[in-house]
Amino acid sequence: MSDLRVSERVAVIGAGLVGSLWALMLARRGYIVDVYDRRPDPCLAGDVGGRSINLALSERGWKALDLAGVQNAVRTIAMPIKGRRMHAVDGSLTFQPYGREEGGRFGEGECIYSVARGSLNRLLLEAAEATGQTTVHFDHKLEDYRQDGEGVTLHFGEQGEPRCDRLFGTDGAFSAVRMRMMKADRFDVEQKYLEHGYKEIELSPDGAGDFQLPSDGLHIWPRGHFMLMALPNPDGSFTCTLFAPYEGADSFAEIANADAAQAYFEKHFPDIVPLLPNLKAQWTDHPTSSLAMVSCEPWHEGDRVALVGDSAHAIVPFYGQGMNCGFEDCTVLDGLMGDGGVKDWSTMLAKYSSLRKPSGDAILELALRNFIEMRDLTGDAQFLLQKRIERKLAQQYPDRWVPLYSQVTFTHIDYAEALRRGDVQRAIMRQVMDRPDIDEIWDNEELLNDVLQSALDLLDKK
Amino acid sequence: MSDLRVSERVAVIGAGLVGSLWALMLARRGYIVDVYDRRPDPCLAGDVGGRSINLALSERGWKALDLAGVQNAVRTIAMPIKGRRMHAVDGSLTFQPYGREEGGRFGEGECIYSVARGSLNRLLLEAAEATGQTTVHFDHKLEDYRQDGEGVTLHFGEQGEPRCDRLFGTDGAFSAVRMRMMKADRFDVEQKYLEHGYKEIELSPDGAGDFQLPSDGLHIWPRGHFMLMALPNPDGSFTCTLFAPYEGADSFAEIANADAAQAYFEKHFPDIVPLLPNLKAQWTDHPTSSLAMVSCEPWHEGDRVALVGDSAHAIVPFYGQGMNCGFEDCTVLDGLMGDGGVKDWSTMLAKYSSLRKPSGDAILELALRNFIEMRDLTGDAQFLLQKRIERKLAQQYPDRWVPLYSQVTFTHIDYAEALRRGDVQRAIMRQVMDRPDIDEIWDNEELLNDVLQSALDLLDKK
Numbered sequence: 001m002s003d004l005r006v007s008e009r010v011a012v013i014g015a016g017l018v019g020s021l022w023a024l025m026l027a028r029r030g031y032i033v034d035v036y037d038r039r040p041d042p043c044l045a046g047d048v049g050g051r052s053i054n055l056a057l058s059e060r061g062w063k064a065l066d067l068a069g070v071q072n073a074v075r076t077i078a079m080p081i082k083g084r085r086m087h088a089v090d091g092s093l094t095f096q097p098y099g100r101e102e103g104g105r106f107g108e109g110e111c112i113y114s115v116a117r118g119s120l121n122r123l124l125l126e127a128a129e130a131t132g133q134t135t136v137h138f139d140h141k142l143e144d145y146r147q148d149g150e151g152v153t154l155h156f157g158e159q160g161e162p163r164c165d166r167l168f169g170t171d172g173a174f175s176a177v178r179m180r181m182m183k184a185d186r187f188d189v190e191q192k193y194l195e196h197g198y199k200e201i202e203l204s205p206d207g208a209g210d211f212q213l214p215s216d217g218l219h220i221w222p223r224g225h226f227m228l229m230a231l232p233n234p235d236g237s238f239t240c241t242l243f244a245p246y247e248g249a250d251s252f253a254e255i256a257n258a259d260a261a262q263a264y265f266e267k268h269f270p271d272i273v274p275l276l277p278n279l280k281a282q283w284t285d286h287p288t289s290s291l292a293m294v295s296c297e298p299w300h301e302g303d304r305v306a307l308v309g310d311s312a313h314a315i316v317p318f319y320g321q322g323m324n325c326g327f328e329d330c331t332v333l334d335g336l337m338g339d340g341g342v343k344d345w346s347t348m349l350a351k352y353s354s355l356r357k358p359s360g361d362a363i364l365e366l367a368l369r370n371f372i373e374m375r376d377l378t379g380d381a382q383f384l385l386q387k388r389i390e391r392k393l394a395q396q397y398p399d400r401w402v403p404l405y406s407q408v409t410f411t412h413i414d415y416a417e418a419l420r421r422g423d424v425q426r427a428i429m430r431q432v433m434d435r436p437d438i439d440e441i442w443d444n445e446e447l448l449n450d451v452l453q454s455a456l457d458l459l460d461k462k
Numbered sequence: 463m464s465d466l467r468v469s470e471r472v473a474v475i476g477a478g479l480v481g482s483l484w485a486l487m488l489a490r491r492g493y494i495v496d497v498y499d500r501r502p503d504p505c506l507a508g509d510v511g512g513r514s515i516n517l518a519l520s521e522r523g524w525k526a527l528d529l530a531g532v533q534n535a536v537r538t539i540a541m542p543i544k545g546r547r548m549h550a551v552d553g554s555l556t557f558q559p560y561g562r563e564e565g566g567r568f569g570e571g572e573c574i575y576s577v578a579r580g581s582l583n584r585l586l587l588e589a590a591e592a593t594g595q596t597t598v599h600f601d602h603k604l605e606d607y608r609q610d611g612e613g614v615t616l617h618f619g620e621q622g623e624p625r626c627d628r629l630f631g632t633d634g635a636f637s638a639v640r641m642r643m644m645k646a647d648r649f650d651v652e653q654k655y656l657e658h659g660y661k662e663i664e665l666s667p668d669g670a671g672d673f674q675l676p677s678d679g680l681h682i683w684p685r686g687h688f689m690l691m692a693l694p695n696p697d698g699s700f701t702c703t704l705f706a707p708y709e710g711a712d713s714f715a716e717i718a719n720a721d722a723a724q725a726y727f728e729k730h731f732p733d734i735v736p737l738l739p740n741l742k743a744q745w746t747d748h749p750t751s752s753l754a755m756v757s758c759e760p761w762h763e764g765d766r767v768a769l770v771g772d773s774a775h776a777i778v779p780f781y782g783q784g785m786n787c788g789f790e791d792c793t794v795l796d797g798l799m800g801d802g803g804v805k806d807w808s809t810m811l812a813k814y815s816s817l818r819k820p821s822g823d824a825i826l827e828l829a830l831r832n833f834i835e836m837r838d839l840t841g842d843a844q845f846l847l848q849k850r851i852e853r854k855l856a857q858q859y860p861d862r863w864v865p866l867y868s869q870v871t872f873t874h875i876d877y878a879e880a881l882r883r884g885d886v887q888r889a890i891m892r893q894v895m896d897r898p899d900i901d902e903i904w905d906n907e908e909l910l911n912d913v914l915q916s917a918l919d920l921l922d923k924k
Contacts, residue, residue, distance in 0.1 A: 179641065182653060186708075186752050190652040191644060246648075290648050 011036060011154055011164035013142050014171030017055075017117070018309030018326035020124035022170055024068045025334050027133035029341075034164065035125075035134060036156070038141040038176075054231050054239050055120070056081065056218075056320030057113040058409045062105050064327035067334060070127050074120060075106065078113035079234050085217035086378050091271040095217065096378070096387060099406050100395065110410050112218075112320060114231055142176045145305070152304050166345070167305045170326075173292045175311030181301050189296040194316055196226070196371075197252055197288045198243045203275055205236030212275050213238060220378055221269045226250050227375035228269050240272070243375065258283045291316050293364055299353035303346035306353075308333065313360030318371040319408060325363050325415070329356055362415035366408060366422075386429055389441065393452055400456060401425070428458040473498060473616055473626035475604050476633030479517075479579070480771030480788035482586035484632055486530045487796050489595035491803075496626065497587075497596060498618070500603040500638075515662075516695050517582070518543065518680075518782030519575040520871045524567050526789035529796060532589050536582065537568065540575035541696050547679035548840050553733040557679065558840070558849060561868050562857065572872050574680075574782060576693055604638045607767070614766050628807070629767045632788075635754045637773030643763050651758040656778055658688070658833075659714055659750045660705045665737055667698030674737050675700060682840055683731045688712050689837035690731050702734070705837065708750075720745045753778050755826060761815035765808035768815075770795065775822030780833040781870060787825050787877070791818055824877035828870060828884075848891055851903065855914055862918060863887070890920040 008031055012023045015037035023033045057078055065071045083097035099110025128134040137159075144155040145167060152167045169177025181187050206212050211232060213219055219230040219238070226244035233239060245251040250268075255261050258280035265273050273279070294314035300306040309326030332355060336348050377383040393401040404422035407413050413421075432438070432455050441448050470493055474485045477499035485495045519540055527533045545559035561572025590596040599621075606617040607629060614629045631639025643649050668674050673694060675681055681700070683690035688706040695701060707713040712730075717723050720742035727735050735741070756776035762768040771788030794817060798810050839845040855863040866884035869875050875883075894900070894917050903910050 174645070179644070182641070183636070186655045188654045190654075192650045192652075193648045 008032070008165040009034070009163070010166045010168065011152070011162070012168045012170055013037075013154075013177050014169065014175075014309075014311070015039075015121075015125060015136055015138070016170065016172060016309075017121055017124065017323050018330065019168075019170030020121060020128055021064060021068055021327060022168060022308055022330045022333075023134050023136075024070070024124060024128040024131065025330055027128055027131035028068065029334075029337070031133065033128070033134040034162065035128070035136045036140040036142065036154070037136070037138050038171075039138060041138045053117050054114050054233050055117055055323050056231070057115050057120075058320065058324050059105060060321075060328040060331075060412060061324040063412060064331045067331055068124075068127070070123065073123055073127070074115070077119045077123065077234065078115045079232060080106075080108060080111040080216065081114055081218055081232070082109065082111045082216045083218070084374075084378060085214060085219045087219060087221045087269070087271055088379060089223075089268065089270070094384065096384065097391070099410050100398075104410070110406065111216075112409060114233065116233060116235075119234075142171070142180075145177070145180060147302060147304050165304070169305070169307045169311045170309050172310045173294055173314035175307065177305070178294075178296060178307055178311050181296075181305070181307070184301050187296065187298070187301075190294065192293045194291040194293065195247075196243050196245050197290050198241050199252070199283070199286050199288050201240045201242070201276060201279060201282045201286065203230060203238035203240050203272070209236050211236055211238070220374055221272070222375050222377070222379040223250070223268055224376055226268075228272070229374070230272075240276075243371075252288050255283075295357075295361060295364065297353065297357050298350065299357060300349035303344075303349060306333075306349050312356070313364065315360075315364040316367045316371060318374055319363065319367040321363050321367060321408060321415075325360065328359075328412075332356055359415040362419040363408075366404075366415065366419055382433065385438070385441075386433055389432065389451065389455075390425075390429065392448070393455060396452060397456065400459065424459070424462045428455050428462075431458060470494070470627040471496070471625070472628045472630065473614070473624070474630045474632055475499075475616075475639050476631065476637075476771075476773070477501075477583075477587060477598055477600070478632065478634060478771075479583055479586065479785050480792065481630075481632030482583060482590055483526060483530055483789060484630060484770055484792050484795075485596050485598075486532070486586060486590040486593065487792055489590055489593035490530065491796075491799070493595065495590070495596040496624065497590070497598045498602040498604065498616070499598070499600050500633075501600060503600045515579050516576050516693050516701050517579055517785050518693070519577050519582075520782065520786050521567060522783075522790040522793075522874060523786040525874060526793045529793055530586075530589070532585065535585055535589070536577070539581045539585065539696065540577045541694060542568075542570060542573045542678065543576055543680055543694070544571065544573045544678045545680070546836075546840060547676060547681045549681060549683045549731070549733055550841060551685075551730065551732070556846065558846065559853070561872050562860075566872070572868065573678075574871060576695065578695055578697075581696075604633070604642075607639070607642060609764060609766050627766070631767070631769045631773045632771050634772040635756055635776035637756075637769065639767070640756070640758060640769055640773050643758075643767065643769070646763050649758065649760070649763075652756065654755045656753040656755065657709075658705050658707050659752050660703050661714070661745070661748055661750050663702045663704070663738060663741060663744045663748065665692060665700035665702050665734070671698050673698050673700070682836055683734070684837050684839070684841040685712070685730050686838055688730075690734070691836075692734075702738075705833075714750050717745075757819075757823060757826065759815065759819050760812065761819060762811035765806075765811060768795075768811050774818070775826065777822075777826040778829045778833060780836055781825065781829040783825050783829060783870060783877075787822065790821075790874075794818055821877040824881040825870075828866075828877065828881055844895065847900070847903075848895055851894065851913065851917075852887075852891065854910070855917060858914060859918065862921065886921070886924045890917050890924075893920060 010026050010031045010033050012019050012033060012035045015035045019035055023035045026033045062071060065074050083095055086094040098112060101109045104110040125136060140156045140159050142154060143157050146153045151163050151165050154162050169175050171177055182189055203212060215232040221228040228240060228242050230238040230240040247253050255264055261283040262280050265279060292314055293316060296312060299312045308329045315322055333352055336352050342348050390403045394403055404425060407418040432451055437447060441451055472488050472493045472495050474481050474495060474497045477497045481497055485497045488495045524533060527536050545557055548556040560574060563571045566572040587598060591598060602618045602621050604616060605619050608615045613625050613627050616624050631637050633639055644651055665674060677694040681692040690702060690704050692700040692702040709715050717726050723745040724742055727741060754776055755778060758774060761774045770791045777784055795814055798814050804810050852865045856865055866887060869880040894913055899909060903913055
C-alpha cells in the first residue's frame, strides 16, 4: 500500500468486477473511495440477471490484479484452461492448445483461467474494503449527477445526494453514467445487439463431485451459424452456453418448447445429451439473453467524470476479453495518473479516452471475428492445419511470429495493434495455405521449413 | 373531418412541428389526443434553444399538410425559394434553379418554401386543438413510461401519471421516449455528432423593411470545408448560418473573439460584411451549436409505443429535409392505419418501422452528401456544367431523368430508392463529364444531343 494520502473523494458507480478492482487501485493510491451499486449485496455473490457465472482470465487481467496486489489471492480460485476441445457431430474430439506448452505467467504453459464471477467479485470488494479507504453502498441506484466547478453531486433518489470530486462509471453495458453523459454535447454513442442470443445450461459434477468432461479445455461444438460452448467451474460443474440466432434456421424461434430443445440437442450435440438429464427443465427455466455491444466517445466528461470497463466498450464474449479489457483500462488509467498524483485531470482523462477508445473498438471487432471462428472454423480441417502451422512458426520463431490469439490473450500489445498485425498475418497465411502441397507439410521436413521461411519472407515485405 | 369516433386515448410527446401535425392527423381520425411538451407555451412561438427559425418546406411536407387539411393555410405563410444563389469570394453571383420553371405544387415552377418555424408550429397546434379532440399540455417533462397489457402510464413527476392507449414520441433528436426505449431489449441506437458546428447571424431588413439580398434564393458562400448560408424569412430578414469545423483550419476554435470573427467574414465573405453592421455583437451573443445525427431500430416498442420524426432519425439540415421527412413519416403511418381503424397495432407499427427505417438512413446519407456538395462543389465550374446538362436531360426527357435533388425535393419516391437511382445517375454523369469535348456542349447542338442520348443509353444498360 502506498503511503500517499490524498484528500480527494472518488465515487465509483458499479461494484462489479471492474468497479471493485478500480476502487481497490484508487484506495491504494490514498483516495477516499465510495462504491455505489444499484443491486443488493448478495446479488454480487452469484449468477446475476442472466450474466454468465464464469469468466476467462488472461494475461491482461493478471497484470492489473498484480498491480492491485491481489494476483496471488486470485490464483487460488482460478482454474487453468489449456485449449479448445472441439466436439464433432459424430462425437470425435480435437484438442487445440491456446499457446505454448512452456512459459506463461505461472510457469505451467500459456493458458487462460476460469474464475467464478461471484468469488472474484467478493475477493476484490473485500480487498478494497480492507484498505480502510473504501466504503461500499448497495441498493443505490444512480438517477442523475451534476457537475459544477467544485465537484459532482450524485443523485440517488431517497438514498441521498452525496458529493464527490471525481466520478467513475463502472456500471456495465447499460451504464447509468453513460446514459447521463449522452445528454452532454458532442458525445457519440452506439448501442447495438447481436442477431444471436444465448441460453445457459448447467452440466453438474458426477456422483463423486468430479468433472464429466475434461476440465482443462474450453469445449466447443461448432455448428456453422450456431454453437454450444462449455467452460469448467472450480466446483466440478460446467456452464454450457448455446449461442444461436434469434430468427431463421436453427434459431431460438424454431425451438418452440422443451421437447424441441431436447430434439435440437440430440440432433446437433448428441454426445452431451446423456450428461444433461435435466435439459428440458433447465431449458424452460433459463432465460434467452441478448448480447449488447456499446461503443462511445469520449470516455470522459470534462475533468471529473469518466467511464471504465463495459460502460465504455461493452463487447461480445467470444474472445473472453470483456473483463480483461476492463481490467486493462484500470492498468492504463493508473499508469496515466503517474506517481505523484494527478495535476491536470482534464488532460489526463482526455488522454485516457483517446488512448483506449481505439483499443475498445479493436477488441469488439476481434471478438466478433472470433465468434465466426469458434462457431464456423474450429471444425474445419484446413483451419486446424493453418493453426498448427502458425503454432510451429511461433515455436521456432517466437520473436517474429505471435499468433493473433496469443497477442490478444498472452501479451499486452494494444488490441488495435494486435488487430493490425493479425490482418497482416492472415493475408500471409492465406497465401501459404494456397500452396498445392500444403497438405503434405508434416510428412516432409524440407517442405515444412520452406513453408515457414516463405511466411517469414512475406512478413518482411509488409 | 372524419365522422369516425375512436375511444382510444393517444399521447404525443413533443409539441414541435411533427408532434403537432401528427396530433392533428390523429384527432381527425377521431382519437382523443393529449400532446405533452417539456417547454413552456411561448417557447414554441419563436427561436428555441439554438434551433434555426426558418425551415424549407418541400413536396413531401406539402403532401402531409394536404392530408391534414392545412395546406392552404400554410401556403399563406410560406415564401417560394427558386434556387441557389452562389456567392464567390470576388463577389460574383451564380444562380442555379432547384427545378423546372413550370409545374410544381402551386403552379409557380418547382421551388421550395421558406416558413418560419414558430408560425408553422402555432398554426398546426391551433388546428389540432380546433378539432376539439386535442389537448396540449406544456411544462410536462416525461421522466419515464411503463407499458402493461392494458395501456401505458406516463410519468411526469409532479405533473402526474396519466394513462394512454398509445404513445408517440415526437420529441426530437434528444427524445426522452427514445432514451427510455434504449432500456428495452434489442433496441439498436446510434447518436453521433458532425465535426462541424454552426452559428446563426441575422441579416435585418433594410430601412424600408425590404430584403437586402434577392429573396427568391437560398444564398450560399461555398468555401470548401466550410460555408455560409442565408435563407430569407417572410419578415424581410435573412437567417445567415455559418457552418464550420470545430477544430483545425478555418474552424470555430480559430475564431477566438468577435474581432477575429469580423476578420474571418471580411476574408471569406466580403460581400455580406456591409450588410451585417452588428456582426461582432451577434457573434458574441449567439451560441455555437452542434449537429446531432440519430438512427435507431426498431422505431416502435410492442404495440403501444412508436417514434415519429427526429426522435427516430435526426439528420443534418443540408438537404432541407428534416421536417419533410418527419411529415412523410406521418403520411406513411396514416396510410398504414388505413380507413377502418387499426386492428393489429403490433403488426402495423412493425411494418411502419421496417418501411421507414431505410428511408431515414437514406436521407441522412443524402443530407451528409449534400453538405459536401453545398460547401465544396457549388462553386465549381465543372459541377455547374454537370448540373446544367442534367437539367437539360430532365427538361427533354422528364419521364426518364429526374435529377437526384428533384427526386428528393419534388417527388414522393422513397428516399432509399432516390439514393439508389442517384448513384446510378452519378456514375453515368461521371462518364459523360469525362468526354474531352464536354466544354463545347452549348456551342454545338449535335454534340449536345449526342451527349444527352449517350446518358440515356447508359441508363438503359443499368
